[in-house]
Amino acid sequence: MTDQGTDTPRLSTREAAERLGVKPETVYAYVSRGQLTSRRNPGGRGSTFDAAEVEALARRNRRETRAGDDDGPIGTSITLIENDRHYYRGVDSTKLAERYGYEEVAQWLWTGELRPGVRFTAHTETLAAARRAVAALPAHSGLLDRLRVAAIAAAAADPLRFELERSAVVATAHDLIATLTDVLPVVGEPEPSDAPVARRMWTRLTTRAPEESWLRVLDSALVLLIDHDLAVSTVAARVAASAQAHPYAVVSAGLGALDGPLHGGASGFAHRMLMDAVERGGAAVVASHLRAGRRVPGLGHKLYPGEDPRAQALFTLLEDVPQAAEALRAAREIVATMARHVPLHANVDLALAVLTVAADMPQEAGETVFAVARTAGWIAHALEEYGEQPLRMRPVGQYRGPRPPQPPPLVPLP
Template identity: 85%
Template sequence: MADHEAEAGSEPEERRLTTREAAERLGVKPETVYAYVSRGQLTSRRAPGGRGSTFDPAEVDALARRSRREAAPGGDGPPVGSGITLIEEDRHYYRGVDSTALAEHHSYEEVAEWLWTGRMRPGVRFTAHPETLAAARRAAGALPAHTGLMDRLRVAAIAAAAADPLRFDLAESTVVATARDLIATLTDTLPVRGAQEPPDAPVARRLWTRLTDRPPGTGWLRVLDSALVLLIDHDLAVSTVAARVAASAQAHPYAVVSAGLGALDGPLHGGASGFAHRMLLDAMERGGAAVVASHLRADRRVPGLGHRLYPREDPRASALLRLLEEVPEAAPALQAAREVVETMARHVPLYANVDLALAVVSVSAGMPQEAGETVFAVSRTAGWIAHALEEYGERPLRMRPTGRYHGPRPPQPLPLPLP
């Protein structure tokens, strides 16, 4: 009995949370904390003297992260279930398989095909239908010369839809065929900067020639292909929610992807890698410590650091940064990125996220600032289609939330005309 009491009291009580502290971390009422205990979602321990319960802070924080993820879509309805991506304990899984392992052993096309169909097809390639590609190229070719890569992708998706008479067929086999064609069309519509690759080359090789005029080399292609795999999906990110809303209304796959591309356009989502690119160029010129100091002095967040779903380093960033260590040309940008991370770590436990890893790729390979977002968009197209396939099998329009009106109560008088 004495041994048991010594074991139970081995953890200092101040390291545990009271019921009220646990409720504050979870953003709920104290009685809800006890409901979590009764459902087995939390474990409680009686406080010394039998007065109240105490809780493990790590367990409370883990429940809080799960609750935030489940509440991400918003609205009044239940959480949106999906069997595609799981983010748990600083790991990132596709259908229960570690995404970093998939990136190590399979190509982007293979993983995309597996997510859509459940079958792994070694060596699968995506090629564009000639009529679809011609329509997309004509539309993109009519844009002003200064048009950026992302605007070209958006126009290409719309033009490809107009050229496809089968776009309204939502049968799984047709949607998958459309997805292969669309990813190839988006890639091949971008203007070539390097040597022309054959139309049946891997997506990573074809995309490389659209982002830089430098020869790729084996190491660089492995990095880019891994980035494409790791970025396919990330649970219910805002662009994925937009894509699923479109699919919920039975929109065709091109419209689903267009919805995702529209939501990707903001600086807090797709554009984040561009800010990291610019910051990294500055860090290579002035030093990481000086750049961090400049951002903090201006009360600006340092790009490329931290992710709300990962308490420690983003596993996608970890995988890419390890691969980049094997590419000699990436060494200067890698060193600058590490200096930024180490400088911030003196005060705040922020770690590299995938935007910083993409910035190391784009800066080292002589790519434009928009390159990271472009890689993100091409890659995520596969994820949006995977979510669309799920949503087509659900009750239509289930993504329609109920609004909470907070305007003036009726009846109100008619507005007066301006004098």
């Protein structure tokens, strides 16, 4: 087809998909990533695409596919970390956090469309199943234990979980994030189920009143933690998605990788250190860590030679919260003490610790915020991976065992 009054060829969605060798829903995924532009038909039904632009993308995909045969880097259009800045689809994440809430940014990452005021609510059956499963956990179970069990129970309650069409995955993401939030025990004044995620999370992490200055910090933290390139949990999520695993399984894979001291658990160590620093002073705590041969948590990040922009943004917001002054002062003393010998800057774990300590949240609160926030990122990566060649993430092991032939093992004599 051609545009009326011009000779510019336009393709229907089906034609564009055929030329690209993908499903029609993947064509719209390219649009949401900014790799294709679409135009509504004059009649209002369907979209059309510039044939030259489609062909250019097809050529680029063929080149990237050939390059991918050599186990090169995983291509992604979600997050860029460059020159000590952090971008989502080319937009500075700190600017997004200033203007939009967690749900709005997540929805935009998944669909390419900004929906002001969008809210995530849990399906009644999904939430009920998750709550029953969580209620069966031992009393000493932590918040992350609840999230892992809730994700599995929610999957079992959803007969449509294997539908991987984009709109279905986005609907599942709404339900799952709301379920993970609402399955946590309420310790403050409960909020309605259609309140923003940040407000509902607040009442599950602290008994403090949800003042707007506090909620702004928490909502910004959720936005800034949505994605951070190919962190280990995101790689785990993408591997699951590469096998066409449903979104609940993708998130479960991410939660499994997150549950370690070097990833999600890092914020808990920073929280405990900062609690000590508020009582004894930052310099004393740094000295104690170094004397014991322990690394000082909350400092430095391999992807940021300079300052972590996420931490900078949260510290700026925390300056407007009077109740955070003491924890913020202790955190800055820790940074200043270390800077006398080692040029390490605060990372987002230390900024999260200031929030959780100042707001009287438990030690695992930072990891919980991290997990719920990153769920949106894992879904974004799953949507990207569903449009790739399935099972492309299949590395070949480098065998280091004894060379064959070897004799079979012998049964030991009695």
